[in-house]
Amino acid sequence: MEQSVLKINHLKKIYHDKNGEVEAIKNIQLDVFDREFLSIVGPSGCGKSSLLSILANLEKPTSGDIEFAKPNLKIGYMLQSDSLFPWRTILDNCLLGLEINHSLNDTTKKRVIELLKTYGLGDFIDKYPSSLSGGMRQRVALIRTLATDPDILLLDEPFSALDYQTRLALSDDVYRIIKNEGKTVIMVTHDLAEAISLSDRIVVLTKRPSEVKKIYNIEISNKSTPINNRTTPEFSAYYDKIWRDLDVHIQ
Amino acid sequence: MSTYSDDHNKFLKKLKREKILIKITQISIIIVFLILWEVAAHYELINTFLYSSPSKVFKTIISLYSKNNLISHIGITIYETICSFLIASIIGIIVATLLWWNKFISKVLDPYLTVINSLPKVALGPLIIIWVGASTNSIVVMALMISLIISIINIYNGFIATNESFIKLMKTFNASKMQIFTKVILPGNVSTIINSLKINISMSLIGVIMGELLVSKKGLGYLIMYGSQVFNINLVITSVVILGVVSYIMYYVISLIEKKFIK
Ligand SMILES: Nc1ncnc2c1ncn2[C@@H]1O[C@H](COP(=O)(O)OP(=O)(O)OP(=O)(O)O)[C@@H](O)[C@H]1O
Ligand SMILES: [Mg+2]
Numbered sequence: 003m004e005q006s007v008l009k010i011n012h013l014k015k016i017y018h019d020k021n022g023e024v025e026a027i028k029n030i031q032l033d034v035f036d037r038e039f040l041s042i043v044g045p046s047g048c049g050k051s052s053l054l055s056i057l058a059n060l061e062k063p064t065s066g067d068i069e070f071a072k073p074n075l076k077i078g079y080m081l082q083s084d085s086l087f088p089w090r091t092i093l094d095n096c097l098l099g100l101e102i103n104h105s106l107n108d109t110t111k112k113r114v115i116e117l118l119k120t121y122g123l124g125d126f127i128d129k130y131p132s133s134l135s136g137g138m139r140q141r142v143a144l145i146r147t148l149a150t151d152p153d154i155l156l157l158d159e160p161f162s163a164l165d166y167q168t169r170l171a172l173s174d175d176v177y178r179i180i181k182n183e184g185k186t187v188i189m190v191t192h193d194l195a196e197a198i199s200l201s202d203r204i205v206v207l208t209k210r211p212s213e214v215k216k217i218y219n220i221e222i223s224n225k226s227t228p229i230n231n232r233t234t235p236e237f238s239a240y241y242d243k244i245w246r247d248l249d250v251h252i253q
Numbered sequence: 254m255s256t257y258s259d260d261h262n263k264f265l266k267k268l269k270r271e272k273i274l275i276k277i278t279q280i281s282i283i284i285v286f287l288i289l290w291e292v293a294a295h296y297e298l299i300n301t302f303l304y305s306s307p308s309k310v311f312k313t314i315i316s317l318y319s320k321n322n323l324i325s326h327i328g329i330t331i332y333e334t335i336c337s338f339l340i341a342s343i344i345g346i347i348v349a350t351l352l353w354w355n356k357f358i359s360k361v362l363d364p365y366l367t368v369i370n371s372l373p374k375v376a377l378g379p380l381i382i383i384w385v386g387a388s389t390n391s392i393v394v395m396a397l398m399i400s401l402i403i404s405i406i407n408i409y410n411g412f413i414a415t416n417e418s419f420i421k422l423m424k425t426f427n428a429s430k431m432q433i434f435t436k437v438i439l440p441g442n443v444s445t446i447i448n449s450l451k452i453n454i455s456m457s458l459i460g461v462i463m464g465e466l467l468v469s470k471k472g473l474g475y476l477i478m479y480g481s482q483v484f485n486i487n488l489v490i491t492s493v494v495i496l497g498v499v500s501y502i503m504y505y506v507i508s509l510i511e512k513k514f515i516k
Contacts, residue, residue, distance in 0.1 A: 060424055079425040085418045089440045098436070102426040150426070 006033040006071060007154060007186050008057075013066035015052050026052045028211035029066075034154075036071075039180070039187045041197035044207030044215075045248065050190040054079065054156045057188065078152030078185075082159045084143040086131035092142055093118065093127045099150040114149045121145060121179055137168040144176060148183060155180065157189040161196065169193075173200060173228050194248075198240045199228040206247045216247055305490040313491040317476075327499060330461055330472040333389060334503065337396035337457035342450055345404030352405070353412040353438065354430065366406060374398045374460070378467045387468040395467070396460025400453050407452065411445030412438050447511045454503050462496070473499070 015027040026049035034040055042050050055061045057068060058079040078099075086095050096114050100106040118127055121141060131139060140160060147155060160176065161169045177200055180187055191197050197204050204218045222236045231237060257265070287307045293299045294306030301309060317323040352359035377398055385391035415438055423433045465474020473496050480488030 058425055059427075060421070081418060081422055081425065083418045085416070085422040087419065087437070087440070089443070098422075099426040101436070102423070102428045102432055 005036045007036045007075065008034045008071060009069040010034070010053075010057075011066050011069060013053070013056065013068070014064045015049065015056060015061070016064045017052075025211040027063075028213050030207075030212065030214055032205060032214060032217075034186065034188060035203075037184060037186050038202040039177075039189070039200055041189045041191055041201040041204045042207065043191060043194060043197050043204060043244065043248065044212060045209040046192070048207050048210045048212040050207065050212075051082075051158055054158050054188070054190060057154075058156055075154060076150060076152040077154050077156060078147040078150060079156045080143055080147045080158065080160055082162060084131075084139045084163075086134075086139055086142060086146075088131055091128050091130055092123060092134070095131065095142060096146045096149050098146060103150065105150070110149070113151075114145070117145045117148060118142075121175065135168075136164050137172045140164065140172060141175060141179075144179060148179070148185075152185070154186045154188065157187060159191055160189065162192065169196075170229055177228050194241055194244055195232060195237075196228075198237055198244070199231040204240075204244065206244060209249075218244065303486055305487045309487050310491045310494055313487055314495070317488075317491070323495075326472055326476055327495065329389070329469075330458075330465065330474065330496075331499060331503075333392050333396065333461045333464070333472065334454070334457045336393045337400055337460060338450075338454050340393070341397055341400040341404045341453050341457060344401060345408055345449065345453070346446065348405045349408035349412055350434070352409045354434070359409070366402060370402045370406060375463060378463065382468055389469075392461055392464030392469060392472075395464035396457045399460035399463070400456035403456060404449050404453050407449040408442070408446060411442040411449075415441050443514055447507070447514060450510070451504065451507050454507055455500065458496075458500050458503065 010030055010032040013027055013030040015025075017024045017026055030053065042053065044050055052061065056063050058077050060079075086092075087098070090098070093115065096118065097106055097111065100110050100114070115127065118124060123138065123142060123145070126134060126138070126142075131142070134142065140163070144160070161173055164172060173196055189197070189200070198220060201220050204220060206215045206218070207213065208215045218240060220236075220240060222231055222234050224234060225231060290304075291307045294301045294304070294309075314323065317326075352362065374395070378395060381391050381394050381398070385394050419437045419441065420433055423437055428436070461472070462474040462477075465472040466478045469475045473492050476492040477489050477496075480486065480492060
């Protein structure tokens with residue numbers, strides 16, 4: 003568990019536009035361990051999405067770097083919006099990543115179909131996204147991300163667009179899927195309860211420009227599914243502590 | 254079908270009945286209009302020299318057909334329109350792609366496109382006749398002036414309005430610009446492109462008629478022009494009626510294409 007897959011070294015990100023510059027990330031120093039579920043929480047606008055975008059190589063850091071334990075580690079990035087293409091069937095949506103990096107063949111296609119079947123979307127393979135509920139769409143988006151078999155998964159508020167019930171159920175599903183597939187996960191969320199119930203560790207960021215404020219190892223004695231984790235005594239203790247760290251003021 | 258519930262079948266029936274009712278009403282409006290027109294002409298409530306009548310129009314069509322080679326007039330107008338339509342559509346898609354591909358070019362060209370688009374193209378008619386000559390070519394060029402710029406602008410606007418998060422998603426998979434274009438921009442804009450084809454066919458027809466009014470020796474625009482010069486208003490009205498039918502048929506063909514692409 004304690005073997006690191008990637009190291010974020012003195013990462014800094016400044017955005018420039020014609021109205022001036024914004025320092026989003028001041029200095030983030032962080033190790034991410036193999037197969038852990040790591041959540042990142044922090045005040046709105048503190049640079050969480052920016053951090054994921056840099057990890058996914060969509061943006062360049064202003065300074066600092068990301069050091070990967072192995073070369074060619076594959077990263078899968080699940081965006082906040084599901085972004086399913088309405089003109090593609092569910093299966094074709096999930097094959098998108100494979101098509102783009104030219105690795106679509108019978109074996110990989112079969113694997114995706116298996117994933118869809120295993121996670122309750124077997125009946126929808128040839129349907130279009132418009133016939134799916136929000137929770138299902140989000141699951142398709144996850145499978146689309148898993149289809150390229152990434153080593154590290156980046157999730158940007160994967161449940162935020164859903165209602166509370168769906169959110170609870172889906173976070174259980176997603177947890178199960180990710181653990182089954184043996185992935186390292188870095189998840190950004192606004193929802194503390196979600197972070198505590200899913201994660202092995204939680205990183206709390208300061209407000210913008212962000213730095214790491216604190217890191218919690220989440221140790222729950224009877225750890226089981228995310229929904230059950232919420233009922234443990236440790237859960238509320240963590241909730242309390244992290245809530246204080248976030249230092250939310252209502253103005 | 255048998256899997257639907259009774260309620261759903263009732264619903265489908267209602268939809269169908271409504272559709273038929275709309276068609277019947279539309280056809281009735283034309284028939285009533287034609288009858289009123291004919292009756293008014295017959296009882297000399299209107300001056301048939303100025304306003305013609307359905308039966309006169311019909312007789313004119315027959316005589317144009319047998320004596321004046323009506324089909325070739327219609328043919329030439331359709332031919333010119335289709336030339337302009339095809340050229341404007343193809344170049345429109347190509348130029349819109351270029352503009353999307355290169356932000357620098359699109360920023361540079363933006364004010365020019367706006368100015369050319371807002372210029373009343375009729376003003377350029379005489380120049381085109383001087384430059385290209387009084388021929389089928391100059392008519393197609395005039396039609397292009399009207400249809401091309403608007404095609405480019407419509408298609409390009411569709412391209413740049415493509416959902417940002419679709420493009421970001423493509424980038425998370427390390428997609429190339431070409432892949433973004435073929436997998437998101439094009440398939441995401443099928444309806445934009447078809448809509449612009451619809452506008453394009455009308456614009457091309459407008460341009461062709463304008464061109465024919467200015468120069469030609471053939472075509473529906475020429476018949477209208479000729480009719481007005483010799484004060485044969487019956488001929489003018491007949492040509493306009495034929496033009497209406499022609500433009501409806503062309504529009505109909507495009508909507509058939511639309512049905513094929515958008516299910
Ligand atoms: N492309 C960009 N250009 C300029 N500024 C940007 C850009 N992206 C983000 N920013 C700014 O950087 C800061 C951090 O943004 P980011 O989206 O990373 O925050 P976040 O923590 O994900 O916020 P939220 O919790 O609201 O999702 C914000 O102030 C934002 O305005
Ligand atoms: Mg964000």
